[in-house]
Amino acid sequence: MARAAVLGRLTWQLGEVAEVIQETPRVSSLVLAVPDWPGHLAGQHVDVRLTAEDGYQAQRSYSIASAPEDPRVILTVERLEDGEVSPYLVGEVRAGDKVELRGPIGGYFVWRAGEERSLLLVAGGSGVVPLMAMVRHHAAAGATAPVRLLYSSRSIDDVIYRDELATLSEGDSRLKVSHTLTRSQPSGWDGYSRRIDGEMVAEVAWPKKDSPAVFVCGPTAFVETASGLLVESGYDAAWIRTERFGATGG
Amino acid sequence: MRQSDLKVDGNAIAGLLREIFTMEMTNAESTCAGCGSVHAVGRVDVYLNAPGAVVRCPACEGVLMRIVQGRGRYWIDLTGTRCLEFK
Amino acid sequence: MAFISRGFKGKRRDVASSSRVPPGQHVVNDFPVLSAGPTPRVPLSEWTFSIVGELDEPKVWTWDEFQKLPSETVTVDIHCVTKWSKLDTSWTGVSVETILEQVETAADFAVAYSDGGYTTNLPIDDLRGHQAWIAFEYDGQPLDPEHGGPARLLVPHLYLWKSAKWVRGISLQNEDEPGFWESNGYHLRGDPWREQRYWGD
Numbered sequence: 366m367a368r369a370a371v372l373g374r375l376t377w378q379l380g381e382v383a384e385v386i387q388e389t390p391r392v393s394s395l396v397l398a399v400p401d402w403p404g405h406l407a408g409q410h411v412d413v414r415l416t417a418e419d420g421y422q423a424q425r426s427y428s429i430a431s432a433p434e435d436p437r438v439i440l441t442v443e444r445l446e447d448g449e450v451s452p453y454l455v456g457e458v459r460a461g462d463k464v465e466l467r468g469p470i471g472g473y474f475v476w477r478a479g480e481e482r483s484l485l486l487v488a489g490g491s492g493v494v495p496l497m498a499m500v501r502h503h504a505a506a507g508a509t510a511p512v513r514l515l516y517s518s519r520s521i522d523d524v525i526y527r528d529e530l531a532t533l534s535e536g537d538s539r540l541k542v543s544h545t546l547t548r549s550q551p552s553g554w555d556g557y558s559r560r561i562d563g564e565m566v567a568e569v570a571w572p573k574k575d576s577p578a579v580f581v582c583g584p585t586a587f588v589e590t591a592s593g594l595l596v597e598s599g600y601d602a603a604w605i606r607t608e609r610f611g612a613t614g615g
Numbered sequence: 616m617r618q619s620d621l622k623v624d625g626n627a628i629a630g631l632l633r634e635i636f637t638m639e640m641t642n643a644e645s646t647c648a649g650c651g652s653v654h655a656v657g658r659v660d661v662y663l664n665a666p667g668a669v670v671r672c673p674a675c676e677g678v679l680m681r682i683v684q685g686r687g688r689y690w691i692d693l694t695g696t697r698c699l700e701f702k
Numbered sequence: 703m704a705f706i707s708r709g710f711k712g713k714r715r716d717v718a719s720s721s722r723v724p725p726g727q728h729v730v731n732d733f734p735v736l737s738a739g740p741t742p743r744v745p746l747s748e749w750t751f752s753i754v755g756e757l758d759e760p761k762v763w764t765w766d767e768f769q770k771l772p773s774e775t776v777t778v779d780i781h782c783v784t785k786w787s788k789l790d791t792s793w794t795g796v797s798v799e800t801i802l803e804q805v806e807t808a809a810d811f812a813v814a815y816s817d818g819g820y821t822t823n824l825p826i827d828d829l830r831g832h833q834a835w836i837a838f839e840y841d842g843q844p845l846d847p848e849h850g851g852p853a854r855l856l857v858p859h860l861y862l863w864k865s866a867k868w869v870r871g872i873s874l875q876n877e878d879e880p881g882f883w884e885s886n887g888y889h890l891r892g893d894p895w896r897e898q899r900y901w902g903d
Contacts, residue, residue, distance in 0.1 A: 410626070464707070611621060621737050622740075662739055
């Protein structure tokens with residue numbers, strides 16, 4: 366089934382919105398039922414296509430947030446201020462609507478639960494979405510690899526999946542979540558309070574003797590900074606897989 | 616708009632490459648015809664805010680691929696890629 | 703027919719006076735930034751503009767010399783092949799006609815070349831006759847690097863990919879030599895009023 370997910374036929378399908386979950390003030394998850402969904406791998410994405418009545422079309426890619434074990438396809442979308450597609454998906458779309466999508470797509474930025482190496486996940490903002498699919502997959506599959514997630518957000522209200530991450534890490538000693546809030550912190554905050562830097566990486570990342578599997582996702586500048594820091598700390602660039610979200614006006 | 620906002624990576628064109636090559640391309644390793652460095656297609660630099668997709672080598676910024684689609688056709692220039700290795 | 707997404711409208715698309723909007727285009731109010739690569743940065747002290755190729759003698763201007771050429775401010779509509787048009791844009795620059803007057807050539811074609819390796823080809827007639835400029839100001843301000851500064855070619859009667867950003871020179875040629883996009887699917891000439899977007903249009 367894993368192989369089928371990577372090579373599945375890429376045709377446009379209609380998914381029906383079963384539920385819209387508001388995750389943060391700007392972020393919502395669309396829970397989709399997609400008939401004949403072939404299954405997917407953690408880290409893959411879908412392309413979503415919207416068509417207006419006059420025929421105008423816009424297309425964007427969104428990472429799948431749900432684990433492969435979940436029969437639903439969950440897309441977590443951040444509404445961008447002057448975006449064209451995201452304000453529609455987060456704001457207009459409601460349960461019962463249909464969304465045209467194709468996928469699953471991707472093969473490079475993918476983690477499988479059978480992978481035994483220590484896993485390091487580094488997320489900037491909405492870059493946490495494909496990494497959350499990996500975390501959920503790890504939990505659902507009972508994977509043995511130890512996982513550390515370093516997640517950078519602007520403020521506590523911007524942290525997506527906050528409660529679920531807390532519950533998962535409390536219940537599984539193999540998952541450790543470190544948060545950094547770069548713009549504002551609530552009183553009593555005991556996580557990091559600054560942009561990712563060498564010291565933070567040294568404290569959170571696996572020792573290099575582990576040859577960990579690393580996935581970094583977020584805006585291009587964040588990904589480049591984070592990967593650079595990891596390589597400077599002694600990580601082999603070959604261990605690190607990245608996915609850059611541009612500000613394409615989504 | 617920051618310059619980095621315009622640059623993404625090969626993951627962003629995984630769907631487009633599937634349309635053309637009918638297989639998942641992001642794990643393929645491309646050798647740059649300009650500088651010889653090797654990168655997974657998922658890792659190369661991609662500029663999409665353009666009349667087509669421009670794929671560049673992360674090491675030397677040379678053009679690896681250009682992809683244009685229009686009127687039901689695709690044009691793809693791979694002359695900047697010396698070879699693609701699939702495992 | 704494609705599935706229609708309930709309630710989706712997309713960015714506001716003005717259908718302005720259609721006589722000013724070529725077929726298949728829609729009008730935008732912002733100024734989209736398109737880029738095929740990293741933004742080149744060249745200090746003005748190192749910037750030069752050249753005319754080379756099939757001519758009696760190549761000419762090169764430094765930035766200071768270029769600024770001494772007669773320049774003008776024009777208001778034009780611009781049309782990008784990615785389907786957006788922007789009306790009444792104001793540019794200041796040196797007319798390419800002024801530059802071509804300084805050389806002797808029998809060449810029929812030109813290739814504009816830019817920092818970063820971009821090229822675009824045009825018949826020389828599309829550069830003559832007050833149709834093209836080397837623009838260094840947009841809307842009264844020095845041209846931003848993301849829009850092609852310090853200077854770009856501006857040829858508003860053709861699709862905007864012909865208006866090469868970060869232009870550094872024009873090579874005059876006897877043969878039409880397809881540029882960066884023209885060699886990979888885009889039309890050799892690119893007249894938006896005849897919707898010449900791709901090969902064969």
